[in-house]
Amino acid sequence: MSNYLNKRYRSAGLILFMLLMVVISYGQPGSRRTFNNDWQFYLGQTDESVHHATFKGEGWRNLSVPHDWSIELPFDKESPTGTGGGALRGGLGWYRKVFVLPEADKHKKHFIRFDGVYMNSEVYLNGHLLGVRPNGYIGFSYDMSPYLQYGQQKNILVVKVNNDKQPNSRWYSGSGIYRNVWLESSSGIRISEWGPYITTPGIRAGKAVIKIETPVHIDKPAGAIYRLRQRLFDAKGVQLLQSQNKFRATETTVNLQQELTVTRPVLWSDENPYLYKIVSEVIDDNNKIMDSYTTRTGIRSFYFDADKGFFLNGKATKLRGVCMHHDLGALGTAINTRAIERQLEILKAMGCNSIRTSHNPPAPELLDLCDKMGFLVMDEAFDMWAKKKTDYDYHLYWDQWHERDLRDHVLRDRNHPSVIMWSVGNEIIEQWGKDSSGAVILDKLVNIVKELDDRPAITANNEINTYNNLLKANITPLIGYNYSHKYWDSVHSRWGKKPFIVTESTSALQTRGSYDMPSDSIRRWPEAWDKPLTTGNTDTTCSAYDNCATPWGSTHEESLKLFQKYDHIGGMYVWTGFDYIGEPTPYPWPARSSYFGIVDLAGFPKDVYYLYQSTWTSQPVLHIFPHWNWTPGQTVDVWAYYNQADEVELYLNGQSLGIRKKQNDAMHVVWRVSYRPGILKAVSRKNGKIIKEALIQTAGEPAAISLSADRKQLQKNKNDLSFITVTIKDKKGNTVPLADNLVTFTLQGDAEIVGVDNGSQTSMESFKALHRKAFHGKCLVIVKAKNKTGLIKLTASAAGLPPATIELQVQ
Known part of the structure; x- marks a missing residue:
């Protein structure tokens, strides 16, 4: 299909990049187990005796990975990471694991x-260097077999992590073994670590021909005969098809080609993310399964059109996207599947159907969840x-490592149905300059991608003028x-008839629950990207009215209007879906987290969330704001986001304040509105029929703590989480919008509190404390189940308020 992609773009109506393929996710080799438990950790310089089984160094602690040590440290104005990196230090860290392998495993590769x-x-x-890897986002593996000991002899695995030279990132990176670790074993013959590569040349007449390319590695090729069997299962686990090939093991690597034809395939989409399962098995002449690899498979087709945008399974589909950094708020960067799933659930309910992994390869678990939940992904490399x-970022390692890192990235992720394009660079400095180095690098990167996969490559450009070295080279x-x-409508006049994606948009600034009036006055903070903020609010807040944005960006509504208007815009990725640690634009210290998110760092939606929900979903939406606790007589702007209605009427204490309809x-x-305490009520109607009602009431003094868990049933796997929202309420049950009570948490049962947050971008409280101040009436506590089943009780207490308790069940 590469020849097809190389064809030039002849007319506005030409459909580009027809990509019809089956892709996989959840790829797992047959003998694989987690290696996350029973590690020791030390922060700081140590000596080489760490490699010895008799090592008794002080200051080490026992823990499990994934682990981010930076999130445990205090916020520090003097941190070399700067506020851009979240004002949390890096450092030098050591991880050590002692393990044994049985004598019976001696014949295997590990x-x-x-x-x-x-x-x-x-x-x-055991004192032998297995390898080094500078890139903090790339997965890697090493063959331990030459240095392993078996039986009663102990093996010492040591990982040195050097995140001491700062700054090396423009956002919060975290530090440590922050993703999962696995032990993989094989018996002399094994399927590639990435599994089979699966594609289809087309889906026609209710059929999909699945092509499977499987590299099989043989440690000692001796000419023995094996079979490679492929079995296809539907989503219910029913076997549908089977294919097998015989092959002779005469070389160290054998590449095998097979086909399966699926009749009436159920197509994968953002609305119906249907996944098949393929089990690949290598079988010897005694019918013994030597290795197996299980993958999830999604069948779907897509293409980009210069005039009409993006098509999925033949249907025009806007990529309603957000950019996401990799931190998980109070958990830092330590990966947790449930935490990612919660973020995606919140975004899905907003109407989002696409994720940009800004600006690095994501955790495998994110792509697995995107496959499962129906998100289309721009997978970014650099x-x-x-x-x-x-000063200390990846440019130091570029020459030696970029080709291998990009190859490993594409090989790992190319089989996910969610992945639809590869971003090979974000706001690259090589856009500018008189030399051609940028075009040379880009050409090489695009060719690497083409060699490994047929999905298109893209760069995210913040220079759109004709002297952009990357765009004028006409490579992507x-x-x-x-x-x-302001230039989205003229992209074709600048660069010709090519499909167009808004790789990053908006950069609006908001603090949940804060409002600056008059609301129709737009604040552009700072004045310019390279100038410090000279205005702003003394309390380091930004208005949640959607009337505050950066000078290079726009408000949410400004971007969204254009995205909805123009068919040629195939997708738009809002900066950002969630707030993230670091880059606290527009403020310096004591701000330490971003203001960009549609959702705050704790996972609480800001008001603009409902703008997207009213535009991107079909569910009835009516959201009015702000809160209704102001000074009597103060002029307050009341906004409403709504859909499926042609008008909204607002009432204050039963008196109509008039009907409003969206204009233009x-x-x-x-x-x-001139503020008076009481009840603010909105009613949306279509053709006179009530569609939805919304109510806000003036709140009294704090009188109670309310606890609400996103999930009350947890699994005892040490990684399952419950996110519990803490709300300060008055005696009538209204949220107190300005409450900032200090809430303390205690826990009974086999569980632990692993994070607290409140969404404030300037809070200096530790994410790992057992207390948190409410921010605009809310805070969050995250509880993780441990090893035992049974009841967990979380109690929240605050001075002057009765304590509140919530029960969770571990199964």
């Missing part, structure tokens, strides 16, 4: 796989190339703009 270590990792086994953005099949919303392309309506 590999250690790390899904990600930030950064500059060195891995040693934030910089050979020219630096910070897709055009990507960051911001520059406006996406909200507004009333200017």
Whole structure:
């Protein structure tokens, strides 16, 4: 299909990049087990005796990985990471694991796989260096077999993590073995670590021909005969098809081609993410299964069109996307599947159907969940190339490592149905300059991608003028703009008839629950990207009215209007879905987290969340704001986001304040109201029929604590989480919008509190404390189940308020 992709773009109506393929997710080799438990950790310099079984160093502690040590440290104005990196220090860390393997495993090959270590990792086994990896986002594995000991002899695995040279990132990176670790074993013959590569040349007449390319590795090729069997199962586990080939093991690697034809396939989409399962098995002449690899498979087709945007399974589909950094709020960067799933659930309910992994390869669990939940993914590789953005970033390792890192990235992720394009660079410095180095690098990166996969490559460009070295080279099949919303309609006149994606948009700034009036006055903070903030609010807040944005960006509504208007915009990725640690634009210290998110760091939606929900979903929406606790006589702007209605009427204490209808392309309506305490009620109607009602009531003094868990049933797997929202309420049950009570938590049962947060971008409280101040009436506590089943009781207490308790059940 590469020849097809190389065809030039002849007309506006030409359909580009027809990509019809089956792709896999959840790929797992047959003999694989977690290697996350029973590690020791030390922060700081130590000596080489760490490699010895008799090591008795002080200051080490026992823990499990994934682990992020930076999130445990205090916020520090003097941190070399700067506030851009979240004001949390890095440092030098050591991980040590002692393990034994039975004598019976001596004939096997054993590999250690790390899904990600930030950064500059060195891995040693029994004093022998297995390898180094500078990139903190790339997974890697090492063959431990030459240095392993068996039986009663102990093996010492040591990982040195050097995140000491700062700054090396423009956002919060975290530090340590922050993704999962696996032990993989094989008996002399094994399927590739990435599993089979699965594609289809087309889906026609109710059929899909699945092509499966499977590399099989043989440690000692001796000409023995084996079979490679492929079995296809539907989502219910019923076997549908089977194919097998015989092959002779005469070389160290054998590449086998097979086909399966599926009749009436159920197509994978964002609305119906249907997954099949393929089990690949290598079988010897005694009918013994030597190795197996289980994958999940999604069948779908897509293409990009220069005039009409993105098509999924033949249907025009807007990529309603957000950019996401990799931290998980109070959990830092330590990966947790449930925490990612919660983020995606919140985004899905908003109407989001696409994720950009900004600006690095994501955790495998994110892509697995996108496959399962129906998100389309722009999978990004690099934030910089050979020219630096910070002093100690990846540019130091570019020449030696970029080709291998990109290959490993694409090989690992190319089989996910969720992945639809590869971003090979974000806001690359090589966009500018008189030399051609940027075009040379880009051409190489795009060719690497083409060699391994047929999905298109793109760069996210924050320079849209004709002197952009990357765009004028005409190398990528897709055009990507960051911001520059006033020029989205003229992209074809600048760069020709190519499909267009807004790779990054908006950069609006909001603090949940804070409002600056008049609401129709737009604040552009700071004045310019390279100038410090000279205005702003003394309490370091930004208005949640959607009237505050960066000078390079736009408000949410400004971007969304254009995205909805133009068919040629195939997708838009809002900066960002969630707030993240670091880059606290527009404020300096004591701000330490971003203001960009549609959802705050704790996972509480800001008001603009309902703008997207009213535009991107079919469910009835009516959301009015702000809160209704103000000074009598104060003029307050009341906004409403709504859909499925042609008007909204607002009432204050039963008296109508008038009917509003959206005018022209406006996406909200507004009333200017003289504040009086009481009940604010909105009613949306269509053709006179009530569609939805919304109510806000003036709150009294704090009188109670309310606890609400996103899940009350947990699994005893040490990683399952319950996110519990803490709300301060008055005696009538109304949320107190300005409450900032200090809430303390105690826990009974086999569980632990692993994080607290409140969504404030300037809170200096530790994410790992057992207390948290409410922020605008809310805070969050995260509880993780341990090993035992039974009842968990969380109690929340605050001075002057009766304690509240919630019960969880561990199964």
